[in-house]
Amino acid sequence: MVAAASVSKVAAKGNWLVLMIIAHARFFVCCTQVIGLAALCAFTACDREAGPPATPGAAAPPPADQLRIGEKAYEAHCAQCHYAGEGGANVPPLANSPVLLGPPAATFKVILQGQANQSVVNGQKFNGIMPAMDYLTDEEIASVTAYLRHRFAAKEETITPAQVAEARRNLPVSP
Numbered sequence: 001m002v003a004a005a006s007v008s009k010v011a012a013k014g015n016w017l018v019l020m021i022i023a024h025a026r027f028f029v030c031c032t033q034v035i036g037l038a039a040l041c042a043f044t045a046c047d048r049e050a051g052p053p054a055t056p057g058a059a060a061p062p063p064a065d066q067l068r069i070g071e072k073a074y075e076a077h078c079a080q081c082h083y084a085g086e087g088g089a090n091v092p093p094l095a096n097s098p099v100l101l102g103p104p105a106a107t108f109k110v111i112l113q114g115q116a117n118q119s120v121v122n123g124q125k126f127n128g129i130m131p132a133m134d135y136l137t138d139e140e141i142a143s144v145t146a147y148l149r150h151r152f153a154a155k156e157e158t159i160t161p162a163q164v165a166e167a168r169r170n171l172p173v174s175p
């Protein structure tokens with residue numbers, strides 16, 4: 001009797017376990033269906049709701065040539081102070097730089113005229129002096145600007161030397 005009772009207890013426990021497994025499996029199937037639906041939504045219908053796709057040609061990364069020239073100019077003329085972009089004691093980091101996040105002309109201005117004690121990046125004020133580097137060519141300034149905006153500000157734009165030439169013409173005449 002005792003043995004039979006414990007056997008049936010075990011059997012009952014076994015049934016319970018089977019039920020639990022089934023319940024969990026159903027729950028799992030249900031979850032995967034929900035996740036699947038969400039994924040489907042993300043890739044199809046919801047995407048369409050977010051608006052039309054970007055116009056072709058807009059926001060294309062700068063051409064490889066421009067990025068290469070820009071990186072070379074950065075290494076030659078900027079990295080001695082800005083390092084790999086992290087900056088230093090009085091040199092601001094380039095990620096989240098309001099200048100790079102602004103229009104290309106804002107970066108031209110800093111390169112052509114220099115800047116002192118004005119940078120505020122990530123809420124931190126910097127008191128350094130960046131010298132004017134107007135001796136760089138229009139192509140170097142265009143390329144380094146496109147390269148840095150691509151690398152640190154997720155701004156995808158080809159920048160022409162003509163844009164820099166125009167910025168030079170509009171600079172205030174130095175005393």
Ligand code: HEC
Pocket residue numbers: 073074077078079080081082090091092096097098099100107110111115116117118119120121126127128129130131133144148
């Ligand atoms: C001699 C050191 C030095 C060199 C070389 C230098 N910088 Fe700077 N840069 C600085 C300092 C210091 C500041 C911050 C100036 C300030 O506080 O107003 C700065 C600021 C900037 C900023 C503005 C950041 C912001 O949002 O306020 C940009 C963009 C920048 N530099 C890009 C460049 C580029 C591009 C080059 C190379 C063509 C370059 N720098 C070369 C020292 C330097």
